[in-house]
Amino acid sequence: MSSSLQIGPFALPWALLLMVLAVLAGNTLGRRVGRAQGIDPEPQAFRVLLLALLVARLAFVWPYRGLYLDEPWRLIDIRDGGWNAQAGLIAGWIATAVWAQRRPQLRRPLLASVGLTSLVWLIGSGLLLWQRPTDQRLPALTLNDLQGRPVALAGLNGQPTVVNLWATWCPPCRREMPVLADAQARHPGVRFVFVNQGEPPATVQAYLASQGLHLDQVLIDPRSTLGAGLGQRALPTTVFLDARGRVVTQRIGELSPATLADKLAELGPALLPSSSAPPP
Template sequence: MNAIELGPFVFATERFAFLLAAVTFFGSFHLLTLWHIAGVREDVRAWAFPAAMIWLLGARTGYVMQQWDVFSQHPLDIPKVWQGGVSVWTGFAGLAAFAILAYARRRAAVAPLLAAAFAGGLVNLGLLSLKETDETAALPTTAFPTMAGDFTQLNERDGAPLILNLWASWCPPCRREMPMMMDVANTIQGADLVFANQGETPAQVTDFLDTLGLGDRHLLLDPTSSLMARFDAVGLPTTLFFDASGTLQNVHFGEISRTELLSQIATIDTAASNLGDGDIPDSDQTGDPQ
């Protein structure tokens, strides 16, 4: 399960787990302070929001430090928390420091803070444990048209990993991530990054590319959105990561950050480099399942 649908809304599992953990934290903290008398209760509850912000700041700072080789080249990406990317343990380290301050200033806030954080952490881990990748979904043998009028088959890998981005021009997150992903597609080595437009005409795609000043070198057209159906993509954008054998290794739903994209590419590229030539199946063995 890589995404969760709630009516008309679709959330990536990681983002939904984060949001539900936050709701659990504030809800638990509220319940755990009900036994305080009125004046003390309001004072204790005032510590909840700063604690959450300290956790988020610590978690984001830890993640940025871990991925500094990427963020140092693109510092404007650091505040883009909505793209994902936190280090849970550095977040809890920041929260522990905040709890020490709370112990010195308002001791009554410490126990509900830590208990609520524990509850939120359990909810987050529980939802993330539900995420799984369907590795049985193989690349199709269908030939897809390119913007140049040619046709290409995604299952013909030639020993190179594939990153397949499903997108459409009407999708705001697709529009935001496309320039960055195109930049990566033009510079990476050892892997192919392909953008499969879902359900639009060549004229619509051309208008979009012209608006952003992007080329069409890495694009193909999927006018019937068959790839969304094949890989159970509940929304756009969806980015799928295949190893050199054409096996699906990971799925990222929603807008992806440069850091996460490069990290996933490095993971499958390293796996590919560790395989011998005899370990990579022929492309005609990765076709449609019967």
């Protein structure tokens, strides 16, 4: 099963769709319970949701706060997918308990709303984790680099590896490329591979030269075979592999310095500089 729902050229991560479904289910149940009591719990439920989202974002940002100093605007740029869902869930329940204590008439509909939202999210997250392949590897493909030399993807083992699927026409790919280029220079113990999807070498070379990007291991995938083999048509997609060549995690969408550091941490905290590594 792919980690996203593909609708034409669009890809929606299942985790995002699960959160939307959980909120809708909880909101619907809360309204029904509140209607039976003649009250409207939606304003308070909406405040709980906003607080939970704010705490989830801040809980992710705090361990990587040093990475936001140069570009503080990234704090509110949620396109990078940086959230701590567990912290948000805890904050939501604390807020629910406080408001239910202060306004007893809202207790039942608010508890119903937050309870069902939490239950749907927990069960759905468990199912997504359960269906995730335990020994997924890159397809057995051979692609050419910019000099026309063949590179076998099956040979990309022996050290942690980050494989980025991108294209020059893709805006989020263009935004995250300097982040990945900087990480390649900072982490010599990690292999970074940039697999262009569907463009000729001349286009890729011209783009890299125009942006002043100096990347190692740029491969050309003219038919987007790797993306199809991974079940991902969305760009950018970044796959993180351990030293044995097994897929540990992946990110569909743009990476910021903080979300890249967070994904690299799953390959091993020793790979990260102390200023960006999360606390134990």
